[in-house]
Amino acid sequence: MKYAQSSAVYYNYSLEYAIKDLAARGYDGIEIWGGRPHMYRKDLDDHASMLKDLLDEKGMEVCNFIPAQFRYPSLLCSLEERVRKDSIGYIEDAMNNAVKMGCPSVSLCPGMLPWDQDVKKGWDTLRRSFLELHEINQDKGLKLLIEPAHRFETNLILTIADALRMIEEMGVDDYGILLDTGHCHVNGEDFTEVIPQCAHLPLHIHLDDNNGDMDAHLVPGEGTVDFESLNRALKKSGYTGFVSAELGTKYIMDPGEACDTSLTTMRSIFEAAI
Numbered sequence: 001m002k003y004a005q006s007s008a009v010y011y012n013y014s015l016e017y018a019i020k021d022l023a024a025r026g027y028d029g030i031e032i033w034g035g036r037p038h039m040y041r042k043d044l045d046d047h048a049s050m051l052k053d054l055l056d057e058k059g060m061e062v063c064n065f066i067p068a069q070f071r072y073p074s075l076l077c078s079l080e081e082r083v084r085k086d087s088i089g090y091i092e093d094a095m096n097n098a099v100k101m102g103c104p105s106v107s108l109c110p111g112m113l114p115w116d117q118d119v120k121k122g123w124d125t126l127r128r129s130f131l132e133l134h135e136i137n138q139d140k141g142l143k144l145l146i147e148p149a150h151r152f153e154t155n156l157i158l159t160i161a162d163a164l165r166m167i168e169e170m171g172v173d174d175y176g177i178l179l180d181t182g183h184c185h186v187n188g189e190d191f192t193e194v195i196p197q198c199a200h201l202p203l204h205i206h207l208d209d210n211n212g213d214m215d216a217h218l219v220p221g222e223g224t225v226d227f228e229s230l231n232r233a234l235k236k237s238g239y240t241g242f243v244s245a246e247l248g249t250k251y252i253m254d255p256g257e258a259c260d261t262s263l264t265t266m267r268s269i270f271e272a273a274i
Contacts, residue, residue, distance in 0.1 A: 002241065004244035005022050005031065005247075016054065023059070023060050030062055032064075033068065064242075074090045079113075088133065099142070130166065134172045147163075148177075176202025177198045186213070191229045192232065211224050217249075217250075220265045220266060
């Protein structure tokens, strides 16, 4: 297993600092958050080569690119065509950034359709947006990872089953699943059931904790997520990719301590015998 951390917890620092600090703390990789002050749209175009050289120098992989999403600034399910097309352009910029950083994948959030609008139309619009991104991806070769959320963040793709349904409807081969442990816990999903369902697809894991009531993005071990069952399910499926901690704003004032604790906990979880 390889260990990464989302750069989002370094919200108060530059991306360059986040790369250096995570490397010094022993991480194998970093997940680049695509919001400001990190790699939003074309903000860091002038620094891309330097950042890639720094990653290579530190022996760090970029395991996934996370465009800043959830309500703002993109909404791929929007029934307003201008908003939808702008959102496609935003994700395309993120895809271009992923390619520049040698990253294999980009995560995609379904978004929240306004509650006074037709959910069936929202689903169909989201599928159309995903298929347009598939076409844009033809010369990029990325994996496009749908991240199921929960009732606080979407009314379209809440569960792993919802994401699998969308992928089946599209019938294309560059889509996979980003499984967030906190989202699964809020939804009451069982890792031993959902992970085997994803085994045939590209899969990436976000690791965070909560108490089942809200998506708190706690350091692993601070909530009630059953990480032992996750470990068993991943090992049984033959997963050898990254597990990437994704911590919330609770930790942005002192990210180093939270990142140290996360790495220690991840190693204890995934290097334990089953």
